[in-house]
Amino acid sequence: MTRTSTVLKATLAAAALSLSAGAALAKDWFLAVHVDQNDPQVINMALNNVQNAIAYFEEKGDTVTVEVVAYGPGLHMYVDGKSPVADRIAAMSLEHDTLTFSACGNTIAGMEKKTGQKVSLLSEAGVVPSGVARLMELQDEGYTYIRP
DSSP states (O other): OOHHHHHHHHHHHHHHHHHHHHHHHOOEEEEEEEEOOOOHHHHHHHHHHHHHHHHHHHHTTOEEEEEEEEOGGGGGGGBTTTOTTHHHHHHHHHHOTTEEEEEEHHHHHHHHHHHSSOOOBOTTEEEESOHHHHHHHHHHTTOEEEOO
C-alpha cells in the first residue's frame, strides 16, 4: 500500500467516524403543551415556551415535535374571530412543520350545544376527540408535558 492510499484511507475513516458521531449526537425531542385558560397572557406564554424550546434544540442540531392541546376555556385560542393569537399561530405554523395545534372535540361540542352555533376554528387547528385523552396519549408516547 502506498503512503498516499494509506493517508487517503485514514482521512476517509476519520471523516466517516466524525459524521457518524455527529449523527449520534442529534436527538429527537417531543413536547406536549396544555392550554386550558382563555387568558392572553397564559396563551402567549405557552407559545413563547414552544418557540423557545424549538429554537434551543434546533440550535443544537436536534429536532423538536410539538403539539399544543387546548380545551375548556383555552380553546378560544383556536376560535376564528376570537383568538388573541391567530396571527401568531399562523406564522408559527408556517415556520415549523413539526408543530401541531389540537382542539378538543368535547369542548367544541359543548360550546356548540350551549350557543346553538357551529364553532369555526383557525385553519391551523385540528380536532382531537378529547383534549385530556390526547395529552395522556402524548405522554404515553414519551412526550414531555408542560402547562404554563
